[in-house]
Amino acid sequence: MASRWPVFITAKNVPLKALNRALLLIQDFEFSGYPEDSRWLLLHSKTLPSSRPSATTPPITELPANDFASSNRISESLAKINAFIRAKETALEALDISPYTWLVIDEKGFDTGTCLVCERFYDPTEDEEGNPIGYTDVFRACRAPFEKAWGMTANLDIANMGFEDYVDEEKGEDEDGVWTWSFPGGVEQSDERDNALTALRDGGFID
Incomplete structure (x- = not known):
């Protein structure tokens, strides 16, 4: 059974229609059936669910309280989310929620169509001592178009491609x-x- 990929929102004020649009654009329409094969899970509370949650698919009709909203610099927000995931790693895996790959949408992301x-x-x-190091507590983040999030996450998830394949290595990390x-x-x-966008628009869920 495919694990869920968590989605965190750090933007403090998010119009519901903008969120619905973003949650639709990050879906896969090329290799998976939508919505039945969605793997994204909007995590808005630091209290985890008691059982394996269903994937989050638009439309969302009410904005939930968000424990991850922040006015901090994105580097600080990302570090806090990573710390949360590391602290909840065992519990996340028990719920079949990935602690290895995740998505963050910030203020800039809603403005630019990126995550x-x-x-x-x-x-x-x-x-x-010659022991494999393996997974560390360090993370890396790449700003990608909404429509590219699934492909990158899926390939990282199965180690089909590496992080370096998607980023400008010559430029390196920016200041954040x-x-x-x-x-x-x-x-x-x-x-x-x-067609999915049109259905949401006709229903009044996005502009």
Whole structure:
């Protein structure tokens, strides 16, 4: 059974229609059935659910209270989310929620149609005693278009591609510690996505 990928919102004031649009655009319309195959889970509370939750798909008709909203710099917000995930790692895995890949949407993301695809860093080297280091407490984040979030997250999740394949390694991290998206190709045309957007718009759930 496929695990859920958590989505965190750090923007303090999020119009409901903007959130619905973002949650639709991050879905996969190329390789998966929508909405039945969605894997995104909006985590808005630091109190985890008691059982494996269903995926979050739009429309959302009411904005929940959000424990992760922050006016801090994005680097600080990302660090706090990583600390939360590390502290809840065992509980998240028990709920089949990934503690290895997650998504963050900040104020800039809603303004620019982008999100932050985050990955827990896996160190393939060995320590001084010759033991594999493996997963660390360090994470990396790349700002990617909403429509590219699924593909990047899915490939990172199964180690089909690496973080470096998606980012501008020459540029490196910006001052907030975020990497720049640099994957060939633009956003593909999708009739299925367009139809889903039209249905949400007709229902008054997005503009």
